[in-house]
Amino acid sequence: xxxxxxxxxxxxxxxxxxxxxxxxxxxxxxxxxxxxxxxxxxxxxxxxxxxxxxxxxxxxxxxxxxxxxxxxxxxxxxxxxxxxxxxxxxxxxxxxxxxxxxxxxxxxxxxxxxxxxxxxxxxxxxxxxxxxxxxxxxxxxxxxxxxxxxxxxxxxxxxxxxxxxxxxxxxxxxxxxxxxxxxxxxxxxxxxxxxxxxxxxxxxxxxxxxxxxxxxxxxxxxxxxxxxxxxxxxxxxxxxxxxxxxxxxxxxxxxxxxxxxxxxxxxxxxxxxxxxxxxxxxxxxxxxxxxxxxxxxxxxxxxxxxxxxxxxxxxxxxxxxxxxxxxxxxxxxxxxxxxxxxxxxxxxxxxxxxxxxxxxxxxxxxxxxxxxxxxxxxxxxxxxxxxxxxxxxxxxxxxxxxxxxxxxxxxxxxxxxxxxxxxxxxxxxxxxxxxxxxxxxxxxxxxxxxxxxxxxxxxxxxxxxxxxxxxxxxxxxxxxxxxxxxxxxxxxxxxxxxxxxxxxxxxxxxxxxxxxxxxxxxxxxxxxxxxxxxxxxxxxxxxxxxxxxxxxxxxxxxxxxxxxxxxxxxxxxxxxxxxxxxxxxxxxxxxxxxxxxxxxxxxxxxxxxxxxxxxxxxxxxxxxxxxxxxxxxxxxxxxxxxxxxxxxxxxxxxxxxxxxxxxxxxxxxxxxxxxxxxxxxxxxxxxxxxxxxxxxxxxxxxxxxxxxxxxxxxx
Numbered sequence: 001x002x003x004x005x006x007x008x009x010x011x012x013x014x015x016x017x018x019x020x021x022x023x024x025x026x027x028x029x030x031x032x033x034x035x036x037x038x039x040x041x042x043x044x045x046x047x048x049x050x051x052x053x054x055x056x057x058x059x060x061x062x063x064x065x066x067x068x069x070x071x072x073x074x075x076x077x078x079x080x081x082x083x084x085x086x087x088x089x090x091x092x093x094x095x096x097x098x099x100x101x102x103x104x105x106x107x108x109x110x111x112x113x114x115x116x117x118x119x120x121x122x123x124x125x126x127x128x129x130x131x132x133x134x135x136x137x138x139x140x141x142x143x144x145x146x147x148x149x150x151x152x153x154x155x156x157x158x159x160x161x162x163x164x165x166x167x168x169x170x171x172x173x174x175x176x177x178x179x180x181x182x183x184x185x186x187x188x189x190x191x192x193x194x195x196x197x198x199x200x201x202x203x204x205x206x207x208x209x210x211x212x213x214x215x216x217x218x219x220x221x222x223x224x225x226x227x228x229x230x231x232x233x234x235x236x237x238x239x240x241x242x243x244x245x246x247x248x249x250x251x252x253x254x255x256x257x258x259x260x261x262x263x264x265x266x267x268x269x270x271x272x273x274x275x276x277x278x279x280x281x282x283x284x285x286x287x288x289x290x291x292x293x294x295x296x297x298x299x300x301x302x303x304x305x306x307x308x309x310x311x312x313x314x315x316x317x318x319x320x321x322x323x324x325x326x327x328x329x330x331x332x333x334x335x336x337x338x339x340x341x342x343x344x345x346x347x348x349x350x351x352x353x354x355x356x357x358x359x360x361x362x363x364x365x366x367x368x369x370x371x372x373x374x375x376x377x378x379x380x381x382x383x384x385x386x387x388x389x390x391x392x393x394x395x396x397x398x399x400x401x402x403x404x405x406x407x408x409x410x411x412x413x414x415x416x417x418x419x420x421x422x423x424x425x426x427x428x429x430x431x432x433x434x435x436x437x438x439x440x441x442x443x444x445x446x447x448x449x450x451x452x453x454x455x456x457x458x459x460x461x462x463x464x465x466x467x468x469x470x471x472x473x474x475x476x477x478x479x480x481x482x483x484x485x486x487x488x489x490x491x492x493x494x495x496x497x498x499x500x501x502x503x504x505x506x507x508x509x510x511x512x513x514x515x516x517x518x519x520x521x522x523x524x525x526x527x528x529x530x531x532x533x534x535x536x537x538x539x540x541x542x543x544x545x546x547x548x549x550x551x552x553x554x555x556x557x558x559x560x561x562x563x564x565x566x567x568x569x570x571x572x573x574x575x576x577x578x579x580x581x582x583x584x585x586x587x588x589x590x591x592x593x594x595x596x597x598x599x600x601x602x603x604x605x606x607x608x609x610x611x612x613x614x615x616x617x618x619x620x621x622x623x624x625x626x627x628x629x630x631x632x633x634x635x636x637x638x639x640x641x642x643x644x645x646x647x648x649x650x651x652x653x654x655x656x657x658x659x660x661x662x663x664x665x666x667x668x669x670x671x672x673x674x675x676x677x678x679x680x681x682x683x684x685x686x687x688x689x690x691x692x693x694x695x696x697x698x699x700x701x702x703x704x705x706x707x708x709x710x711x712x713x714x715x
Contacts, residue, residue, distance in 0.1 A: 068712045070094045077105060077706055080670050082113035083120075105706065109699050115434050118698075119426045121669050122442075125524040128425050128506035130418050131410075134467025135457075136400050200352075200401060201363045210332070210386060211365055212263075215339040221363035222269065225346030230259035242266045254346075254364075256330070258374040260389040261364035263328050263343030267311065270328035272301025273340040274316035282324075291336045295320040330388035352396035353456065353484055354413045362396070369394045382463035397460040416453035416487065421509075424449055425501035427489050432698075439662060439696040443500040443525075443649040448473065449489035452482040468509050469577035473498060497572070497580055499645040505578035512576040514567035514629070518648070522566070526652050527661035530559045564632070569648040571629025571641035574610060583642065586610060586627060594625025656688075663687050663701065670705050679710065 068076060074094045078086040086094075094100055108114060201208075201220040212219045228238045237255040242265060252265040263270050274295045281287065299314035301323070316323055328343055348367045349359040368391025371380055380390035381398045392399035401411045410418060427449040432442045450458075457465070458472050458479065473494040480490040494503075501507055502521070511517040523529040538544060544554035572581045593607035597615055607613050612631055615621040623631050629641050640647050652658035663684060668674050675684060687704055694700045705711055 066713055067709070070097075070099050073712055074100045074104070076711070077108060080706065081108040081117060081702070082111060083117055084113070105703060109703060115430045118433055119430055122429045123426060125665070126425050126501060126507060127510050127520070128422050128504075130421055130468065130506055130509050133418070133509055134414075135417050135421070135470070136402050136414055136466045200360060200366060200399075209338045211388060212344055213338050213340070213342040219342055219344060221345045221347055221365070222264065223347055223361060225264060225269075227254050227261065227346040227348050227364045229348070230255040230261075233257060233259065240264075258389065260330060260368070260374060261345050262330065263345055265328045267300045269342070269344040270326045271342055272297060272310065272314075272326045273324050274320035275322045275324050276320045278322050289334050289336045291339065294324070294337055294340045296340050297323075301326065350396060352392075352401075354396075354401065356485070366391045366396070366399065368392070379463070381460070393460075397456075398464050400461065413453065416451070417457050420451040420454040420487075420489075421505045423489070425504045425506050428501050428504070431491070436697050436699060439698040439701075440649065440653060440658065441500065443502055444646055445500050446494045446496065446498050447491060448494050448498070448504070449491055450479060450482065451489055452484040452486040455479050455482045456484050468505065469574070469579045470505055471579040495580075497582075497644055499649065502645040502649070503573065503580075508573055508578040514570040514573075514575060515563055517570050517573075518563055518566045521648065521652075524665075525661055526657040527664055528657060530563060565634070565637045565640070566648060568629065568633055568637045568640040569643060569645050571627070572644060581610060581627070588630060589626050591625060597624035659688055659691060659696070660684065662696075662698075663691060666698075666701055667705055670702065671711060683708070683710065
């Protein structure tokens with residue numbers, strides 16, 4: 001077999017078995033016959049790692065015997081720029097021409113595969129991964145219940161249709177007017193018990209207790225009791241009949257006159273309970289019940305007032321002798337009583353925004369579609385868990401299903417949001433490079449991208465988001481109209497405070513503090529990581545170690561004297577969140593928060609999280625009621641807070657560090673090693689001049705590197 005024929009045969013085979021030392025030895029033998037390096041050193045395991053230091057720092061003085069031949073050169077290019085070996089046609093063309101034509105390199109640089117490589121390179125710099133964060137719009141959770149006992153069967157699962165059975169959830173066999181099996185009022189005769197099924201209910205135990213009672217907060221609705229649709233006021237609401245132990249029938253409505261669900265009025269859903277205080281004591285003015293004032297009955301009580309209507313075996317414990325009749329309504333009671341006062345509802349079938357045409361069995365409270373509470377008038381978004389007249393809104397838009405309140409496994413709805421946020425900064429990067437724009441615009445552009453689930457979250461669920469706090473990046477009218485089921489990215493323009501990838505939730509959440517955001521930018525994009533000083537740490541008895549200002553504390557100031565001024569540029573992006581603190585909503589100084597600092601009165605969560613309310617020393621006392629980002633800032637640093645991250649980028653550009661680091665990082669990705677000292681002195685200036693002259697075109701920078709002598713060197 002001739003050499004050229006061997007190459008054509010070997011190329012596609014070798015990259016299928018790149019780890020085989022046998023085939024690697026054949027390649028080295030072939031290269032030796034072609035006049036390549038005949039070094040006896042072990043061959044590297046990848047194309048990038050194979051390239052060592054170039055002669056004279058890569059300034060063009062290379063030895064011909066150390067330069068990759070065209071066949072090897074095109075393989076290097078294809079692996080580095082496209083992540084795959086060249087095609088047989090490309091190898092044959094290079095073999096025929098005896099060189100790699102410029103248009104072939106340009107084709108690789110303009111391929112979609114090159115942009116995927118760029119995404120991977122920048123993912124290693126930006127670390128866009130929010131998979132460890134909860135991002136949940138509301139508190140719905142799916143639960144698996146046993147139809148026979150009505151109790152939870154252990155564990156949770158997402159009620160997303162893709163994780164349910166293929167068929168829609170079937171309606172229960174029991175009539176809606178009948179209470180569940182096991183109660184005194186249940187219908188006679190055997191009925192086939194359905195298998196366990198999923199439905200949605202609120203996930204937060206504390207709020208469940210407000211709505212349905214129960215000490216552990218795990219009381220959900222009854223998945224075997226179907227409520228009819230509420231009537232339109234002022235028509236009479238549908239009613240049902242229950243049966244007491246005295247055989248006296250009573251009628252109760254499913255809803256109040258406003259259409260708000262009422263608990264199902266029987267002993268199984270509204271059991272009576274007990275107290276160690278008499279009715280007279282509890283009715284006395286100023287009575288304050290304690291947590292240990294109430295207890296459940298030993299057996300479930302009946303639904304009516306006379307004691308003889310309780311089941312025969314129901315009685316109060318000796319320590320709680322006074323029977324309390326459960327009024328079984330939505331009226332809020334004192335918190336200690338909520339631990340034993342249970343009031344359960346049934347379910348209705350509902351199509352959620354995430355379930356498509358599939359109807360999901362959903363607790364009656366959650367199926368309410370109104371936008372404001374009927375009692376207080378407050379908006380339901382953000383208050384649905386606290387207001388009995390609020391639910392998840394039309395098609396459940398205020399709520400997002402989750403697998404488990406503390407689960408690290410995301411439901412499909414949550415996964416779609418998190419994955420879109422993870423990809424957003426990489427979409428910005430590839431859009432800038434793909435359009436041959438100034439590379440530095442990845443840190444400056446207001447352009448961003450959104451999917452259907454992410455747009456839905458921004459428009460409907462920001463008031464109910466749990467976990468990573470988010471703020472709307474643009475007004476609703478600025479978002480493109482994207483259907484929820486559209487998972488592709490659509491372009492839009494964010495508000496003026498935004499600055500490229502640095503203000504995406506993926507970056508702000510992944511690096512949750514001002515210091516970590518600056519540290520990552522300096523390390524990844526300025527090639528200037530913070531390193532501790534070599535000086536020995538001071539004695540812990542030294543008063544300097546108690547200095548609260550880290551920029552002046554001995555042992556810390558070596559790094560913090562530099563990082564604190566830079567961190568000011570992120571001062572209006574809240575820590576441990578992706579929320580922008582606009583000057584209109586968060587002024588530099590808030591008198592109410594200052595009162596909180598001095599009197600500890602009126603300390604709202606807003607004051608405690610975003611303003612200085614803890615004055616540790618005389619210096620910090622000067623900042624009482626001031627936005628936290630201003631603490632210990634110098635007068636020179638304060639303007640940076642309103643300037644935002646774009647000021648950090650402008651500073652890095654002006655110093656030349658952003659440009660230099662961009663070139664060095666690209667060099668390392670392509671050659672598999674950092675620049676040598678000689679290359680820093682001889683090659684870097686020429687690349688920087690070309691990079692600047694071409695308006696920081698990243699494709700052209702990569703082309704300059706892959707056509708340099710250093711890239712083609714073989715050791």
